[in-house]
Amino acid sequence: MSATFLLGHLGIGLGLAWLLSWRSPARIDYRLVLFGAILPDLIDKPLGYVLGFQTRLWAHTFLFLFAILALSFVPSLRTWRLVGFGVATHLLLDEIWDLPKVFWYPAYGWTFPAVPFSTDVWFEALLHDPYVQFGEIAGAILLIAFAWVHGIRSWGAFRAFLRHGTLPPLPSGTLR
Ligand SMILES: [Zn+2]
Numbered sequence: 001m002s003a004t005f006l007l008g009h010l011g012i013g014l015g016l017a018w019l020l021s022w023r024s025p026a027r028i029d030y031r032l033v034l035f036g037a038i039l040p041d042l043i044d045k046p047l048g049y050v051l052g053f054q055t056r057l058w059a060h061t062f063l064f065l066f067a068i069l070a071l072s073f074v075p076s077l078r079t080w081r082l083v084g085f086g087v088a089t090h091l092l093l094d095e096i097w098d099l100p101k102v103f104w105y106p107a108y109g110w111t112f113p114a115v116p117f118s119t120d121v122w123f124e125a126l127l128h129d130p131y132v133q134f135g136e137i138a139g140a141i142l143l144i145a146f147a148w149v150h151g152i153r154s155w156g157a158f159r160a161f162l163r164h165g166t167l168p169p170l171p172s173g174t175l176r
Contacts, residue, residue: 004139005122005126005136006136006139007135008135008136008138009037009038009041009089009139010034010139011138011139011142011143012089012093012135012138012139013033013036013086013089013090015146017030017082017085018030030146030167031161031162032082032083032165033082033085033086034086035083035086036068036083036090037086037087037090038090039083039087039090040064040094041090042059044056044057044060053113054113056096056102057102057112058105059087060099060103061103061105065087065088065091069081091103101113151167152167
């Protein structure tokens with residue numbers, strides 16, 4: 001089973017949103033996509049550590065994704081669809097269908113397999129698993145390309161993006 005780490009999730013999740021919104025005139029808040037792209041791990045990794053389970057739990061389920069997308073139909077929560085998009089890319093990159101007990105939770109039962117938490121496995125994968133390595137490198141390249149194309153080339157611009165989700169204005173006619 002493959003895994004993707006931080007840069008892969010952030011970069012590839014963002015890259016997919018970028019691709020899909022390429023020709024769209026609507027400006028989307030990419031911060032929400034980035035947040036969604038790592039949200040399942042932000043929730044489940046600490047929980048798995050505390051509970052002694054594996055690190056893919058409730059936030060890696062179809063139910064979780066469905067709940068976010070359902071909530072995004074509430075008018076004031078419309079932007080949650082961007083978080084939902086990020087979560088969907090996360091589950092895709094985690095190849096979560098390899099873990100049907102997690103993805104279709106609770107169809108196979110209410111508990112998760114107890115797997116001792118081990119960071120060794122992650123380092124092992126990072127060092128030796130080509131899927132992981134490719135994901136991290138591709139993710140890093142996409143993050144840099146996104147920042148470059150959108151003019152985020154200074155700490156000031158980066159901070160403004162983090163704070164407001166805005167991208168520096170580009171001359172008209174430039175590709176976004
Ligand atoms: Zn994950």
